[in-house]
Amino acid sequence: MTGNLTFGIIKPDSVKAGTTGSIIQRIIDDGFEIRALKLIHMTLKEAQGFYAVHRERSFFPGLTEFMSSGPCVVITLEKTGAVRAWRNLMGATDPAKADQGTLRKEFGASLSENAVHGSDSDENAAIEISFFFSQIEIV
Numbered sequence: 001m002t003g004n005l006t007f008g009i010i011k012p013d014s015v016k017a018g019t020t021g022s023i024i025q026r027i028i029d030d031g032f033e034i035r036a037l038k039l040i041h042m043t044l045k046e047a048q049g050f051y052a053v054h055r056e057r058s059f060f061p062g063l064t065e066f067m068s069s070g071p072c073v074v075i076t077l078e079k080t081g082a083v084r085a086w087r088n089l090m091g092a093t094d095p096a097k098a099d100q101g102t103l104r105k106e107f108g109a110s111l112s113e114n115a116v117h118g119s120d121s122d123e124n125a126a127i128e129i130s131f132f133f134s135q136i137e138i139v
């Protein structure tokens with residue numbers, strides 16, 4: 001893994017709303033290369049494992065229930081400075097506070113249903129990529 005990879009999720013609210021294609025187009029238009037991509041439906045246990053760092057937070061039960069409520073698209077992205085670039089395209093965690101032109105501003109409905117996920121560091125990107133993808137799935 002290098003500093004040029006990051007991990008993202010097109011969350012269940014987006015997949016349900018039919019905006020997956022629009023979000024993927026925005027990702028490509030922003031200059032990212034897609035290195036891995038698949039549609040999955042997490043169990044509650046898998047969502048709890050993925051978000052284990054937040055397990056003490058008050059929003060953990062709602063977050064993990066939401067993330068396991070339907071299919072989502074997991075994605076590995078490559079770009080120079082990928083972690084920061086992807087977080088810039090996503091926008092602030094709360095869509096109400098996200099800048100114009102960001103994915104969360106355009107597609108997010110609320111703090112809990114905010115359209116997309118992105119790794120917050122190179123270290124977590126490597127952990128999250130390997131949580132969802134095996135070596136052979138990354139091109």
Ligand code: GDP
Nearest residue numbers: 059062063092093111112113114116117118120
């Ligand atoms: P992110 O890195 O911008 O996704 O934000 P965090 O890592 O802090 O939080 C993970 C996810 O938990 C966010 O994307 C939100 O969906 C959710 N979340 C974070 N903070 C809150 C909160 O205060 N309330 C609720 N309901 N959800 C939250």
